[in-house]
Amino acid sequence: MRRTESPMRILITGGSGQVGYELRGSLSSMGDVIAPDRSELDLARPTSIVSAIRRYAPTLIVNAGAYTAVDRAESEASLCFAVNAEAPRVLAEEAHRIGCVLIHFSTDYVFDGAKRSPYVETDPTGPLNVYGASKLEGERLLVGATSACLIFRLSWVFSPHGSNFFRSMLRLSRERQTLSVVNDQTGAPTCSGPIAAAIASIIRRLKGEGDVRSSAMAAAGIYHLSAAGSTTWYGFARSIIASDPQKYEQTCVSIEPVESCAYHTAAERPRYSVLDNRKIAECFGISLPHWRSQLDGVVSEMRRLEHRTAPVTGLWTTRAAE
Numbered sequence: 001m002r003r004t005e006s007p008m009r010i011l012i013t014g015g016s017g018q019v020g021y022e023l024r025g026s027l028s029s030m031g032d033v034i035a036p037d038r039s040e041l042d043l044a045r046p047t048s049i050v051s052a053i054r055r056y057a058p059t060l061i062v063n064a065g066a067y068t069a070v071d072r073a074e075s076e077a078s079l080c081f082a083v084n085a086e087a088p089r090v091l092a093e094e095a096h097r098i099g100c101v102l103i104h105f106s107t108d109y110v111f112d113g114a115k116r117s118p119y120v121e122t123d124p125t126g127p128l129n130v131y132g133a134s135k136l137e138g139e140r141l142l143v144g145a146t147s148a149c150l151i152f153r154l155s156w157v158f159s160p161h162g163s164n165f166f167r168s169m170l171r172l173s174r175e176r177q178t179l180s181v182v183n184d185q186t187g188a189p190t191c192s193g194p195i196a197a198a199i200a201s202i203i204r205r206l207k208g209e210g211d212v213r214s215s216a217m218a219a220a221g222i223y224h225l226s227a228a229g230s231t232t233w234y235g236f237a238r239s240i241i242a243s244d245p246q247k248y249e250q251t252c253v254s255i256e257p258v259e260s261c262a263y264h265t266a267a268e269r270p271r272y273s274v275l276d277n278r279k280i281a282e283c284f285g286i287s288l289p290h291w292r293s294q295l296d297g298v299v300s301e302m303r304r305l306e307h308r309t310a311p312v313t314g315l316w317t318t319r320a321a322e
Helices: 018-026 046-056 077-098 130-145 165-172 192-208 212-219 233-243 278-284 291-305 317-321
Strands: 008-013 031-034 060-063 101-107 149-154 178-182 221-224 254-258
Touching (some): 008 046, 077 101, 101 192, 101 212, 130 149, 130 221, 149 192, 149 212, 165 178, 165 233, 192 278, 233 291
Parallel strands (some): 008 031, 008 060, 060 101, 178 254
């Protein structure tokens, strides 16, 4: 007689963020999904983390929460490191204590941008800003804290909800006649929906190989998870504005490319941060679509939702749950 597996209990941090929002839908078919808000699980407070994990005793923790205000981090380094480095360490220690798996997200900003071909996981790191440094420290602490941890570096995350470049460009195109956008930083815009769908697929694969924790221990390490292709912020902005399903609301008539030096920010960004995704393809069979296809998918969904009055539960979640 076949043994019936008990459902997984999945704890998601940052459940209201871009990736966390989508994960709540993509992982819902795998078990009980718990996504506490900050009042219950505050990544800036270690005692809050420990309390939540011991209360829920999850099978799997997906750390989608992070401090992502790249420029503000330059003046809030302590808080940034608390959330992006210390919190993952505490999560890993608690995960190890109760024997559960930890999935964590990092960033392409751990690299300095000096390379001119896609970065592989083993390339030397060299973050240029506090945010990147805090995420790199989080990686280092996780690798040393537990063997049942999978780390996924993401790139230029966007979605139709939350605070991100995609939404900013749509808003600014309705407020200004001319936009100036940086054209000497290259990356791979990656939508939060396909990221969540990929994580769901990976978890299903780990479950299919037997004990989830044992499978995760065998696969533990750092993986790159980003869209195929690459572009600059300027190129991405042009594509966003050109594909806007509500172009009639735009006041923008011109988008001008500028160099980074002409657009002052508190934090320096890498000029090139495209990620090589061959490792995740070889290990898990995961290959995300080209960034243009992902943008088209979001725009198509926006058009469809124009005709709906029901609350939106999240993009791409149906595909992820199949």
